[in-house]
Amino acid sequence: MALTIERAATFEERVAKLRLVDTDIHNDLPSQEELRPFLAKKWHPWLDSGGPGNAARYYANMGSGRMDDAVREEDGLAAGDPDWVIQQLMTKYRIDIGILTGSGIGLSIQHDYHIQTAIASAYNEWTLEKWVRPYDCFKGSIVCPGQDPEAGAAEVRRLGDNPGMVQVLMASAARIPYGNKVYWPIYRAAVEHGLPVAMHVGSEGTGLANAPTAVGYPSTYLEFHTDHSQTMMAHCISLLADGVFEEFPSLKLAFIEGGTVWAPYVMGRLDRMYPALKTEVPYLKLLPSEYLLRNCYFSTQPIEEPDNHQHLLQMLRMMHAEKTVIFASDYPHWDFDNPLMAFNFFPADLKRRIFVENAVDMYGPRLLSSNRGA
Amino acid sequence: MSATAPAASRAAERANPAALRVVDVDLHHQIANWQDVAPYAPEGLRHRISRPGGPPLARHGFKIIGPRYGTAPIPTDASGKPGHPAADPAWVKAEYLDKRGVNLAILTGPVLSLGVQPNHDMAAAIATGVNNWTLETWVRPYSCFKGSILVAHQDPAQAVAEIDRLGDDPGMVQVLLGSASETPLGRRQYHPIYEACVRHDLPLALHIGGEGAGMSPPATAVGHPTTYFEWYGSLPQVYMAHIMSMVTEGVFARFPTLKVVLYEGGLFWLPHIMWRFDKNWKAQRAETPWVQQPPSTYILKHFYSTTYPLEASKPEELAQVLDMVEGERTLLFSGNYPNWELGDPFAMIADLPAALRRRVLVENALAVYGERLLR
Numbered sequence: 001m002a003l004t005i006e007r008a009a010t011f012e013e014r015v016a017k018l019r020l021v022d023t024d025i026h027n028d029l030p031s032q033e034e035l036r037p038f039l040a041k042k043w044h045p046w047l048d049s050g051g052p053g054n055a056a057r058y059y060a061n062m063g064s065g066r067m068d069d070a071v072r073e074e075d076g077l078a079a080g081d082p083d084w085v086i087q088q089l090m091t092k093y094r095i096d097i098g099i100l101t102g103s104g105i106g107l108s109i110q111h112d113y114h115i116q117t118a119i120a121s122a123y124n125e126w127t128l129e130k131w132v133r134p135y136d137c138f139k140g141s142i143v144c145p146g147q148d149p150e151a152g153a154a155e156v157r158r159l160g161d162n163p164g165m166v167q168v169l170m171a172s173a174a175r176i177p178y179g180n181k182v183y184w185p186i187y188r189a190a191v192e193h194g195l196p197v198a199m200h201v202g203s204e205g206t207g208l209a210n211a212p213t214a215v216g217y218p219s220t221y222l223e224f225h226t227d228h229s230q231t232m233m234a235h236c237i238s239l240l241a242d243g244v245f246e247e248f249p250s251l252k253l254a255f256i257e258g259g260t261v262w263a264p265y266v267m268g269r270l271d272r273m274y275p276a277l278k279t280e281v282p283y284l285k286l287l288p289s290e291y292l293l294r295n296c297y298f299s300t301q302p303i304e305e306p307d308n309h310q311h312l313l314q315m316l317r318m319m320h321a322e323k324t325v326i327f328a329s330d331y332p333h334w335d336f337d338n339p340l341m342a343f344n345f346f347p348a349d350l351k352r353r354i355f356v357e358n359a360v361d362m363y364g365p366r367l368l369s370s371n372r373g374a
Numbered sequence: 375m376s377a378t379a380p381a382a383s384r385a386a387e388r389a390n391p392a393a394l395r396v397v398d399v400d401l402h403h404q405i406a407n408w409q410d411v412a413p414y415a416p417e418g419l420r421h422r423i424s425r426p427g428g429p430p431l432a433r434h435g436f437k438i439i440g441p442r443y444g445t446a447p448i449p450t451d452a453s454g455k456p457g458h459p460a461a462d463p464a465w466v467k468a469e470y471l472d473k474r475g476v477n478l479a480i481l482t483g484p485v486l487s488l489g490v491q492p493n494h495d496m497a498a499a500i501a502t503g504v505n506n507w508t509l510e511t512w513v514r515p516y517s518c519f520k521g522s523i524l525v526a527h528q529d530p531a532q533a534v535a536e537i538d539r540l541g542d543d544p545g546m547v548q549v550l551l552g553s554a555s556e557t558p559l560g561r562r563q564y565h566p567i568y569e570a571c572v573r574h575d576l577p578l579a580l581h582i583g584g585e586g587a588g589m590s591p592p593a594t595a596v597g598h599p600t601t602y603f604e605w606y607g608s609l610p611q612v613y614m615a616h617i618m619s620m621v622t623e624g625v626f627a628r629f630p631t632l633k634v635v636l637y638e639g640g641l642f643w644l645p646h647i648m649w650r651f652d653k654n655w656k657a658q659r660a661e662t663p664w665v666q667q668p669p670s671t672y673i674l675k676h677f678y679s680t681t682y683p684l685e686a687s688k689p690e691e692l693a694q695v696l697d698m699v700e701g702e703r704t705l706l707f708s709g710n711y712p713n714w715e716l717g718d719p720f721a722m723i724a725d726l727p728a729a730l731r732r733r734v735l736v737e738n739a740l741a742v743y744g745e746r747l748l749r
Binding site for chain 2: 061062063172173174175176177178179180204209210211212213214215216217218219220221222223225226227229230231233234235237238241242259260261262264265266267268269270271272273274276277279280281288302304305306308311312314315318334335
C-alpha cells in the first residue's frame with residue numbers, strides 16, 4: 001500500500017514499489033446532507049427541498065448497476081466508506097493509489113449552473129475532507145461545472161494547488177464538443193496548475209447534453225452504454241481539430257470509461273485527411289496522431305475483450321498503449337475489470353506501463369505526494 | 375467496351391464474371407442542371423425541382439476548402455472553364471472507367487441528405503426524380519453503370535413504395551439512404567424499408583453526407599463540430615450508432631438475409647465496436663432477448679465496408695485490422711469518383727494484402743450484389 005511507502009525514498013524508488021494505480025473509483029456520496037457544511041447558507045433551501053431537480057436519464061442497467069458483492073449490508077452502500085473501499089478494493093486487488101471519480105460528474109449537464117457550481121465546490125470540499133486528507137492512497141478529482149466554463153476555471157484555480165487533487169473531471173456528455181473555444185478557460189487553468197483534464201461517460205442524453213448519438217436517442221441500456229465511446233471519439237477529434245493541443249501543448253487529456261482501441265481510427269482517419277484538408281485548419285502544426293500520442297490517455301475499463309487476445313494487443317500496439325493507456329477498475333460498478341484477471345495475457349512490460357508508469361507520467365509527482373502537503 | 379455496343383458486352387460479362395477486373399461500388403454521378411431531372415419527378419412537385427439552382431435543400435454548412443476533386447479528371451468547356459467531372463456518363467466512362475480499368479460502377483449520386491429534409495413529400499419527389507433520371511440517362515444506355523434506389527427514409531411508407539416501384543428493375547442493385555437521420559435506424563418505423571429490401575433481394579447502402587443538416591441532430595453525440603475536418607473525421611460514429619441500433623432492435627433477427635453496406639466510413643473502429651458490444655451484451659442481454667447471438671456475429675454477417683477512405687496506417691496494421699473484421703469477405707472497393715480530395719482511390723488500396731486484392735476489387739461485390747451486377 002502507498003500508506004506504507006517510506007517518505008524518505010526517492011520518487012523513482014517509490015514509483016518502483018507501486019503495484020497498481022486505479023484511475024476510476026466511484027466513491028459514493030451517502031447523502032446530499034453531507035454537503036451541507038460546505039455550502040453557503042443561501043443554498044441550504046435546495047438541500048431542505050431534497051436537492052436540485054436534477055435531470056435523470058431513462059437508461060437503466062439490468063442489475064443494480066453495482067457489483068452486488070461489493071455492497072455493505074448495514075448501509076446498502078458499495079463505496080460510501082473509505083475503509084470499506086480500502087478493504088474491498090485496494091487491499092484485495094493490490095492497488096496502491098486510487099483516483100476518486102465519485103458520483104457527481106454529471107452535474108456539468110444540469111441546467112442550473114448557479115446551484116451546480118456551488119454543489120461542485122461543496123462536493124470537492126467533501127471529497128477532500130472525508131476521503132483525501134485522511135488517506136494518502138486516495139487522490140481527488142476537481143469536479144468541474146463545465147456548462148459554465150468561467151466558473152469551472154475558477155473552481156480549478158481554487159483547488160489547483162491542493163496536493164490531494166490530481167485532475168479536473170468533466171462529464172463526456174455535453175452539448176458542445178470539448179475542443180470548442182468556450183471551454184478553453186478550463187484548460188488554461190488546468191495547465192497553469194499542472195493538472196490533467198479527465199472526462200467520464202454516463203450522463204449522455206440527459207439534461208442539457210446532446211442526444212447520446214449523432215442520430216438521436218438509443219432505445220435500450222445495452223445500446224446506450226455501447227454508444228458511450230462515440231462521445232469520447234467526438235470530443236477527442238474536436239480537441240485535435242480545434243487546436244487545443246497547439247494552444248496548450250502541455251495539457252493532458254484522459255478519456256475515462258470510454259474504451260481504448262478506437263484511438264487507431266481517430267489517428268488513421270484524421271491523418272488520412274490532414275494533408276489534403278489542412279488549409280481549413282492552418283493553426284495545426286503536427287499530424288493529428290502526433291498530438292493524440294503526445295497529449296491523450298485512455299483508461300482500460302471496460303477493456304475490449306475479443307476472443308483472440310492477439311487482436312487486442314495488436315490494436316493496443318497501434319495506439320502506443322505503452323505510453324497512452326492507464327488502468328481503471330470502475331469500482332464498484334457492474335462492469336468492473338478485475339486487474340488480477342483481465343490482463344493476464346499482456347506482456348509484462350506493457351502491463352507495468354498500463355498499471356503504474358503511464359499514470360505516473362500523466363499525473364506527475366503529485367500522485368505520490370502527501371495529501372496534507374509536504 | 376463502348377457505349378454504342380452495350381448489349382454485346384453485357385452478354386460477355388454475364389457469361390464470364392471472371393473477366394471483371396474492377397467493380398467500383400461508389401460513383402457519385404452529378405446533376406449539372408436540375409431542370410434535366412425535373413421531368414422525371416412526379417408532376418405535382420416538379421416545379422420545385424426545376425427551380426433555378428435546384429430544389430430547396432437544407433445544408434449543414436461544412437465544406438472542403440481548396441481543391442474539391444484532387445487528381446480526378448475534370449472536363450473543360452469551350453472557354454477552358456472546368457465543368458462537372460461526373461455529370462456526363464459518356465465522359466465518365468471514357469475518362470475514369472475505361473482509363474482505370476473499371477468494368478462496373480454503382481451510382482450513388484449527389485443527394486445524400488434526403489432523409490433529414492423537413493418536407494417528406496418533397497424529399498420523396500426528389501428521390502423519385504433522381505431515380506428515374508439515373509435510370510434513363512445513365513443506367514439504361516450504359517451496361518457499365520448500375521443504379522441505387524435512392525429513398526427518403528423519414529417517411530417509410532413512401533420509401534417502401536419507391537423500393538417496390540423499382541425493386542425488380544435489372545439496372546438497380548441496391549437501396550440507398552443517407553445515414554443522417556432523426557433517429558437511429560434500428561427503430562421499428564424503419565423495418566418496412568428493410569422488409570422491402572429483402573423482398574427484392576436488394577442490399578441496403580448507407581452513405582454519410584447529410585449529418586448536421588435539416589432535421590438531423592448535431593453531427594456528433596456532443597454537439598456541432600467546428601470545421602469540415604472535424605465533421606468528416608467524426609462521421610463514422612454515425613455508423614457505430616446505427617450498428618448498435620440495428621443489432622439491438624433485432625433487425626437482423628427479423629431479416630436474416632439483409633446486407634448493409636457502409637460507405638466512406640473506414641474500418642479501424644469496427645474492432646472496438648464489436649468487442650465492446652459483445653462484452654456489454656453478455657451482462658445486459660436480458661433487455662433484448664431477441665438478440666440471440668453475440669453482436670459481433672451479426673455485425674460480421676450483415677455489414678460491409680468500403681475502401682475510400684481507408685485510415686492511414688502501416689501496411690501490417692491494415693492487414694491486422696482486415697483480419698479482425700474479416701475483410702477478405704466484407705471489404706468492397708469504392709472509387710468515390712469524383713471526390714478524390716483525399717487521394718487517388720487506387721493509391722488508397724496500395725497496401726491491401728495481395729491475397730485480398732481480387733476479393734476487394736471484384737469478388738466481394740459479386741457476393742453482395744449477386745447476379746444483378748451481371749444482368
